[in-house]
Amino acid sequence: MSDSPRGVVRHCPFCAEEDLWPVEEPAGGWECRACARVFTVRLDRVEAQHIPGRVAEEAALGREEQP
16 A cells, blocks of 8 residues: 555554564564564555445535536
């Protein structure tokens, strides 16, 4: 999705601690020093049609387009 270096991870998805450090391998990986796990987080896509505000916005636009 993006070529930005790495997103900021706020807590470990395994133990919820915040003692995280970036690692070189794997690329984009994070090391949790509380539970000793190394992990990556990847965003595949955002399903825009499932966002409630977006659904309401598109419905309103559809009503405006009708004569």
